[in-house]
Amino acid sequence: MIAAVEAYIRQLGAATSRGWERFWFVPTSAGSLGIIRILAGASTLWAIVAYQPDLADWLDPEGMLPLELVRDLFPVQWSPLDTLPPTAWAPFHLATILLLALLTIGVGGRVVAALALVGTLSFFHRLPLASGRFEAVAAMLLAYLVLGDASQNCAVGRWYRNRRAPANPTTGMTQEQASNCSALNTISQRLIQLHTALIHLMMGTAQLAAMGGVWYSGEGMWLVASGGNSLLDMTGLEAYPRLVALLSHSVTLYLLTFPLGTWHTLWRPLLLAWGLLVWTMVAVFSGDWLFAVAMIAGSLAQVSSVADRPVE
Amino acid sequence: VPSSTPSSDSTSTWQTVATVLLVVHLFCLAIAIASNVGGRASPAARRLRSVPGVIAYLQMLGMDLAYEFPLATAAPNDAPHHLELRQPAASQTPLAELPAPQMGSLRRQRYQQLAAYVVDFDETFAENPDLRTQLPLAIAQAWIKRLELPPDRYTLVCRQKPLPRLETSAPPQASRDESQPQTPVTVELVWSPAEGRYQGLVRQEAGLTSRAVEDSSQP
Numbered sequence: 001m002i003a004a005v006e007a008y009i010r011q012l013g014a015a016t017s018r019g020w021e022r023f024w025f026v027p028t029s030a031g032s033l034g035i036i037r038i039l040a041g042a043s044t045l046w047a048i049v050a051y052q053p054d055l056a057d058w059l060d061p062e063g064m065l066p067l068e069l070v071r072d073l074f075p076v077q078w079s080p081l082d083t084l085p086p087t088a089w090a091p092f093h094l095a096t097i098l099l100l101a102l103l104t105i106g107v108g109g110r111v112v113a114a115l116a117l118v119g120t121l122s123f124f125h126r127l128p129l130a131s132g133r134f135e136a137v138a139a140m141l142l143a144y145l146v147l148g149d150a151s152q153n154c155a156v157g158r159w160y161r162n163r164r165a166p167a168n169p170t171t172g173m174t175q176e177q178a179s180n181c182s183a184l185n186t187i188s189q190r191l192i193q194l195h196t197a198l199i200h201l202m203m204g205t206a207q208l209a210a211m212g213g214v215w216y217s218g219e220g221m222w223l224v225a226s227g228g229n230s231l232l233d234m235t236g237l238e239a240y241p242r243l244v245a246l247l248s249h250s251v252t253l254y255l256l257t258f259p260l261g262t263w264h265t266l267w268r269p270l271l272l273a274w275g276l277l278v279w280t281m282v283a284v285f286s287g288d289w290l291f292a293v294a295m296i297a298g299s300l301a302q303v304s305s306v307a308d309r310p311v312e
Numbered sequence: 313v314p315s316s317t318p319s320s321d322s323t324s325t326w327q328t329v330a331t332v333l334l335v336v337h338l339f340c341l342a343i344a345i346a347s348n349v350g351g352r353a354s355p356a357a358r359r360l361r362s363v364p365g366v367i368a369y370l371q372m373l374g375m376d377l378a379y380e381f382p383l384a385t386a387a388p389n390d391a392p393h394h395l396e397l398r399q400p401a402a403s404q405t406p407l408a409e410l411p412a413p414q415m416g417s418l419r420r421q422r423y424q425q426l427a428a429y430v431v432d433f434d435e436t437f438a439e440n441p442d443l444r445t446q447l448p449l450a451i452a453q454a455w456i457k458r459l460e461l462p463p464d465r466y467t468l469v470c471r472q473k474p475l476p477r478l479e480t481s482a483p484p485q486a487s488r489d490e491s492q493p494q495t496p497v498t499v500e501l502v503w504s505p506a507e508g509r510y511q512g513l514v515r516q517e518a519g520l521t522s523r524a525v526e527d528s529s530q531p
Contacts, residue, residue, distance in 0.1 A: 020331065021327065024330070024331070024334065025327050025330070046418070047418065050416065050418045050419055050422075053419065054419065054422075057454055057458060060454070062453060062454060062457065063450070063454045064426065064450055064451045064454040064455070065426075065450065066450055069446050069447060069450055072443070072446070073443075074371075076367050076368055076371045077371050077372075078372075121372075121373075121374055124374055125371075125374070129425070129426055129429050129447070130422040130425060130426055131425075132421065132422075132425055133379075133381045135374065136374060136375075136377055136379065139373065139374030139375070140373075140374070140375060143373050143374075143375075183327075183330075187330065187334070191334075191337075194338075195341070198341070198345070198379065199379045199381075202345065202349075202378055202379040202380050202381075203379065203380070203381050203382065203383070205380075206380035206381060206382040207382045207383070209382075210382040210384070210385035210386070210387075211385045211386050211387040211390075212385060212386025212387070213386075214384060214385060214386050215382070219477065219478050220382075220383065220384050221384075222477075222478050223384035223385070223386070223390075223475055223477075224383050224384040226384075226475050226476050227384070227391075227392050227475075228392045228473060229392070229417050229420060229421060229424075231417075238476075238478065241478050244478065251383070282383065286383065287417045287421070288417075288421065289417075290418065291381075
């Protein structure tokens with residue numbers, strides 16, 4: 001009996017170890033990291049550029065968010081902007097914009113990705129009272145993109161070098177792409193997958209717990225559209241409460257289904273298509289299109305193309 | 313994805329280190345979620361936040377949150393907020409509004425969020441006058457400076473737009489009451505020539521009570 005238990009434990013340990021290795025450490029190409037890099041980089045670039053008109057108003061010691069006030073409220077956070085003199089704010093802002101632009105087009109690899117992350121987080125940490133859900137998702141994506149070399153795919157320099165190189169008919173990759181397969185790409189992609197699934201789950205459960213039961217009653221998307229920032233005039237929806245309820249329930253159902261269903265290869269394309277519709281709808285209704293783009297980018301980590309497969 | 317068995321010792325060492333780092337990261341992430349979940353945070357996770365380095369690591373990466381973004385609720389604080397700068401002696405029309413109507417969606421959302429924090433802190437720090445008025449005073453002073461207004465008496469009002477509810481969805485009456493807009497937060501600003509800055513009076517319910525508070529610059 002004891003021998004059987006020991007054998008079972010050994011078998012369980014070995015299987016867990018193999019599963020862990022398969023999940024995290026099988027070398028892959030950048031795959032969908034390239035698309036994620038473009039979406040996350042471009043949306044963050046836009047968010048950082050949008051600080052420009054209010055930069056002095058936000059950062060000045062006599063501005064709306066003086067450093068003393070922010071650090072009273074968020075004592076653990078720190079930003080390089082805390083120590084920079086006011087004359088350095090504009091160059092720092094410009095440098096962050098340039099780094100994000102380079103990241104978006106896929107130049108500079110991990111070094112540019114890391115510097116863009118530092119620059120971006122500097123603004124998010126200095127201005128937490130002006131940061132919201134987009135900033136939370138963007139920080140996650142940029143942090144994980146530093147691990148993998150996302151500039152191997154959908155990148156200007158890489159495209160230029162690869163355009164004449166013949167692709168392997170089996171793997172779909174050129175020789176250079178094949179040589180760039182790395183476990184770090186896998187880790188980066190897996191972390192984005194897990195974190196995005198977690199965000200979906202937390203959003204879904206938050207909707208179930210939302211005050212007033214507005215997502216149970218089907219009123220959720222109406223309230224989203226009533227925030228005053230929707231991209232289209234949604235007032236006409238008031239006449240179609242059943243349609244609003246259908247849309248609201250589809251959002252909640254998607255958020256709760258994605259974290260589990262997306263790991264199943266047959267469900268994945270369906271959930272990704274559903275997610276594209278849901279996030280587009282959220283962007284139009286709420287006007288928070290940056291958040292929607294960031295969530296689409298995170299969801300795309302589940303896309304496993306032929307190019308993601310390792311070299312045999 | 314086909315499996316690949318590592319053969320060399322260096323690969324094995326690298327994977328062991330990476331495994332430890334991944335486990336630590338995922339553990340920190342679990343602490344962030346479990347300790348920040350609104351209303352039902354795990355006491356164990358709250359205790360684990362005191363482990364040295366955990367909070368610093370999570371906040372450095374911007375991951376110290378529970379990602380509870382319901383997109384919309386019937387909570388009063390979820391309604392869009394805006395700020396008005398008024399001159400008490402002048403007409404009812406505000407001198408300026410934030411977010412301004414011509415602002416793009418992202419700037420608009422940022423100022424709406426800032427205004428929501430004014431209301432949030434007014435409730436959270438109701439017993440701490442310094443913290444309660446620090447943010448509205450900073451906003452008002454910067455705003456007055458930006459508009460190049462002369463030293464005078466001004467009023468900063470933080471209002472929220474009531475969310476229109478769908479009649480046919482008929483939520484329970486209690487929920488409807490909860491969604492009613494809150495009383496605007498009103499801060500009266502008085503220029504102090506001696507201090508060279510404004511002092512604030514928070515007026516919680518317009519015309520009924522007012523509470524003198526110290527200048528936010530005082531420690």
